[in-house]
Amino acid sequence: MPIFPSSFEWGCATAAFQIEGGGSEGGKLPSIWDTFCAQPGRIKDGSNGLIACDHFHRFREDVALMADLGLRHYRFSIAWTRVVDEQGRPNPAGLDFYRQLLGELHKRGITPNATLFHWDLPAHLPGGWLNRDTAHHFAEYTQIVARELGDLLPRVATLNEPWCSAFLGHDIGVFAPGVQDRPSSLLAAHHLMLAHGLGVQAWRSVRRDTQLGIVLNPELCDPASDAPVDVAAAHMAELERNDVFLNPLFNREWPAEMLKQMGPLAEQRLTSDAAICAQPLDFIGLNYYTRSIAQAPLDADEKRRGYRLVPPDPHRPDLTHIGWEIYPKGLDRVVRNLLAQWPLPPIWITENGAADNTPLVDAACNDALRLHYLQLHLAQLADMVTSGLDIRGYYVWSLLDNFEWAHGYSQRFGIVHVDYQTQQRTPKASARWLQQLISFPQT
Ligand code: GCO
Numbered sequence: 001m002p003i004f005p006s007s008f009e010w011g012c013a014t015a016a017f018q019i020e021g022g023g024s025e026g027g028k029l030p031s032i033w034d035t036f037c038a039q040p041g042r043i044k045d046g047s048n049g050l051i052a053c054d055h056f057h058r059f060r061e062d063v064a065l066m067a068d069l070g071l072r073h074y075r076f077s078i079a080w081t082r083v084v085d086e087q088g089r090p091n092p093a094g095l096d097f098y099r100q101l102l103g104e105l106h107k108r109g110i111t112p113n114a115t116l117f118h119w120d121l122p123a124h125l126p127g128g129w130l131n132r133d134t135a136h137h138f139a140e141y142t143q144i145v146a147r148e149l150g151d152l153l154p155r156v157a158t159l160n161e162p163w164c165s166a167f168l169g170h171d172i173g174v175f176a177p178g179v180q181d182r183p184s185s186l187l188a189a190h191h192l193m194l195a196h197g198l199g200v201q202a203w204r205s206v207r208r209d210t211q212l213g214i215v216l217n218p219e220l221c222d223p224a225s226d227a228p229v230d231v232a233a234a235h236m237a238e239l240e241r242n243d244v245f246l247n248p249l250f251n252r253e254w255p256a257e258m259l260k261q262m263g264p265l266a267e268q269r270l271t272s273d274a275a276i277c278a279q280p281l282d283f284i285g286l287n288y289y290t291r292s293i294a295q296a297p298l299d300a301d302e303k304r305r306g307y308r309l310v311p312p313d314p315h316r317p318d319l320t321h322i323g324w325e326i327y328p329k330g331l332d333r334v335v336r337n338l339l340a341q342w343p344l345p346p347i348w349i350t351e352n353g354a355a356d357n358t359p360l361v362d363a364a365c366n367d368a369l370r371l372h373y374l375q376l377h378l379a380q381l382a383d384m385v386t387s388g389l390d391i392r393g394y395y396v397w398s399l400l401d402n403f404e405w406a407h408g409y410s411q412r413f414g415i416v417h418v419d420y421q422t423q424q425r426t427p428k429a430s431a432r433w434l435q436q437l438i439s440f441p442q443t
Helices: 032-037 055-069 092-107 133-152 162-170 182-206 228-249 256-268 273-277 300-305 329-341 368-386 429-439
Strands: 009-013 073-077 111-117 155-160 211-216 221-223 283-287 292-295 347-351 391-397 416-419 424-427
Touching: 009 111, 009 347, 055 092, 055 424, 055 429, 073 391, 092 111, 092 133, 111 133, 133 155, 133 182, 155 162, 155 182, 155 283, 162 182, 162 211, 162 228, 182 211, 182 228, 182 256, 182 273, 182 300, 211 228, 211 347, 221 228, 228 256, 228 273, 228 292, 228 300, 228 329, 283 329, 329 368, 368 391, 368 429, 424 429
Parallel strands: 009 073, 009 391, 073 111, 111 155, 155 211, 211 283, 221 292, 283 347, 347 391
Antiparallel strands: 416 424
16 A cells, blocks of 8 residues: 555545536536537437436535545536526525535535535526636636635635646637637637636635635647657647646746737737736645657647647557546656646645546446556655655546546546446545555555
8 A cells, every 4th residue: 555644635526527427407507518519420329427426416415425435635626607586696505505515514624625616507698608708707716715714615616637628628628618719718818717717816815714716737848759849739738727727827928829810810919918827836636647648730620739649559458438648657747747847736636536437346346457556646646745855645537437428428537437327426435545545544
């Protein structure tokens, strides 16, 4: 068993749209993911998030499960569409759901870490992240949560993985809202970071006792060969994924390559935005799953981006069921890369986990692939912490099998199996191993 300091925090992570369901209860409004799911062909299995894991009704059972597994920390997201109405006013029924959830966590001694935006943007906001006003609406929503729930929330992240909202949502188009336009994706990225900055200011105008941060999914991209064109491509992929989000946090200008890709849209970034984005942070959350391999771009879209990603050969044995390479060393490499370039605050690993679709057999799920993945990554993390890196905790992704975005329910990331017909929860082998690790004597 890897050894961690006794102060190290162990938790699990989820996101509202992926588990809650309760799709239109208590005045909940549609998000861009509801709209996206309703478009034929967008979601692999044609599914949606209207019921998901029915956590909206079963949150007490789910919190009890966490407590049983020894998890003392819970990272979840608040659905903007549940807590604010179309006029931007607080929605008491939606807020009450989170108050009850937070009460239950408190009762079981589990510390919450809430993310304010995990991709489920209210569908009625005109233009979404391409409209600067959305950043201001985010700040208003943030202020409502700070006022209504702030006393129950010791730690809050503004955004989860803004790269996905910006680039998967507006360049590749595989995530909501499904736009495919390179300059627009960069504008969305800017508005997201502006929303982060305005959100931090708005929260701190209400309360100063909350630890505030942001959750990013930094890229570790290796070139497919030593050829200078491949090395340059890998560099471009890292600029897009890392510098576009980390530079604004530390009041640094975007890389010139990215501004060039924006073309005339770059003029929509006001000089005064820089100081807003660079709010002091109490922590940063890093999500890590795998690394990427890049080579020189071939088609027109790739040329606009400056790189082409090469997926691993699907026959390799070291892939998870979604096809991602198992590369634990990358966790160490990516954290050290970031620390060499930016003055990061204390780090939490806010997501790490694997897709392992092993079915339930005789009421048990032996998810050996996920167990192997977690063992490798936690051994790596223990070495990192021992070597002195300031990493304070780990949240496994995810507590439950859930709605895996464009993959629908076809990919299972949970340490707890969910039968979507009966909503029965069954802890998998990986959950039992994690339970043991957490209870293991630590230094
Ligand atoms: C993320 C996502 C999760 C995904 C997970 C697996 O932040 O990337 O938070 O929602 O389900 O990463 O793909």
